[in-house]
Amino acid sequence: MLRYLLSRLISSAALLLGVLFLVFMLLHLTGDPVSLMVSRYASPEDIEALREELGFNRPLLVQFGDFLSGAFQGDFGSSFRYRQPAMDLVLQRIPATIELASVALLMAILMGVTIGILGGSNPNTILDSIARGIGLLGQTIPTFWLGLILIIIFSLRLGWFPSFGRETFTFLGLTLPDQSIVLPAFALSLFTTGQLARFTRSAVMEVMNEDYVTTARSKGLKKKRIYFKYILKNSAIPLISIIGVQFSYLLSGSIYIETIFSWPGLGSLLAEAVGTRDFFLVQATAFFTSLVVIGLHLLTDLVYVLVDPRIRYR
């Protein structure tokens, strides 16, 4: 168990390093940021001096090494634009993103799994067709388009929800988002809803044809018990990895939604940082996002082991 954990940790760290290297290189392929920072009338000598001062004239590998050693100590450099440590900016934005992703995941699980179970347990009925339709729709509607439609209908027409921003209230000492989260979370969740509906449906259908379900029926067990202890429990196992992957997607993939709804999370921060070529801020955001994605995958694998008795570490 410990050895398995250790090897997974090492490979995860290597993966993280690889991602950071890629981001770093791609970023520098677009040119160095100094040209953006100086006025149009600066002389080549001035630019060169600033480059020297900020260390952008050194070989890329050295700069990458610098970045890494800084990162190890929690120093990701400062945002050019905000003139603040990049990591501080990232940390400020994290709660909003986690909120949005969690609410979206919850919505997706509630809707997607329910739809999938209903469809999968009644194959080739109208219910099943509806489930398949929703599954397909969720995966084909472009998120940003959906976001705009939601804004037009539910905030401009009906006025039920605000069209942008994040409002909070305090409850039992916790800062929680109010109804301003509903539209962005729903828009964000729809793709995952479709994905979960599809996977749940096929998992349930597959499990219903398993021999052990026939055994359960041959034992004269109550329908409810067969449903929960045999069909749903076995269908849930393949879903765990999908939910894990989807959560990391929701955490990292909310750029469009956060931008459309002006949700002050990591996604909108990243969009802004890329737009202004705020190098250190992009790197800090990328670092954090990769860390979360890779960490969630690791966690998913571990949860698997707890839930499925057939899996054991070697």
Add this chain to the structure above:
Amino acid sequence: MKPLLSVRNLSTRFDTFDGSVYAVNDVSFDLKAGETLAVVGESGSGKSVTMLSLLGLLPRSTWVTGSAIFAPEGFELDLLSVSKAELNSLRGNKISIIFQDALRSLNPVMTVGEQITESLITHHQYNKNGAHKRAVELLEMVGIAQPDKRYYAYPHMFSGGMRQRAMIAIAISCTPDILIADEPTTALDVTIQAQIVELTRRLQQDLGIAVIWITHDLGVVAGLADRVMVMYGGTGVEIAPVDLLYENPGHPYTAGLLGAIPSIAGSSADRLVSIEGAPPDLFQEPRHCQFAWRCRYVFDRCWKEKPPGYIISPGQVVKCFYDGREKTPRVEE
């Protein structure tokens, strides 16, 4: 004495996208309390479907006709016409079934022990503790070492033989009147097969259970069965006491099967060897003898009507027109 189970004219049809499959056609047989009836026949001859029909375990869009009077001490009912709830109260309680692939037949995410307790709790109102105790006893009865520890094991942690033992423990947990064993040893190697056969025989004697044993293994038939039903194309073409069947097979198909047994008893080669010709087309509703295509003795009548059952010696019923020997029309009960 009244038979424990009396199946008459059982037919089962599946409606599929490709058309209707006539999987079981007019099967009739009796099962007496405590006896062992072996069911043999080539793959696809309808052995499993016959048993699943009796227990109502087939998928939707399946048509089952006929009757199956189940008459243990105290009551009597027709398995094919009782309500779903009544049938459910018999399954796993009065009639149990075990299957060929024990690994796939056990719930992979539930401990073996809990799977044994389920029928006890459902049918006999055991509480959790009582059921646990009884499950450990059952594991011991079927020969699993360290039963109190193995109670908590999951199916994948057992060997193939142990899994089939666990299936047997589940099946006998409520001391049923009938145990249906659908090729329970086919997936196991020869020594384990013999152990499972022996275990079943012992439990059957101790508990007085009637067993329907489906098999391809004629060695098992000779060693275990009191009577044998031979199936072909969804029909029981011959039923006979086991010694009569071996001495004087009444149906050309049976004779062909027995002719194909090599003489070294107990070797794994003494399985059914297929007889020349193609198996019947189950997409056609049978209107004549299903074996006619492959029969050496076929004559015009065989293509015109379905043969009824003829009693050719005491307890031996054969569905065949061939008159190379003396036949009397079957006596109706």
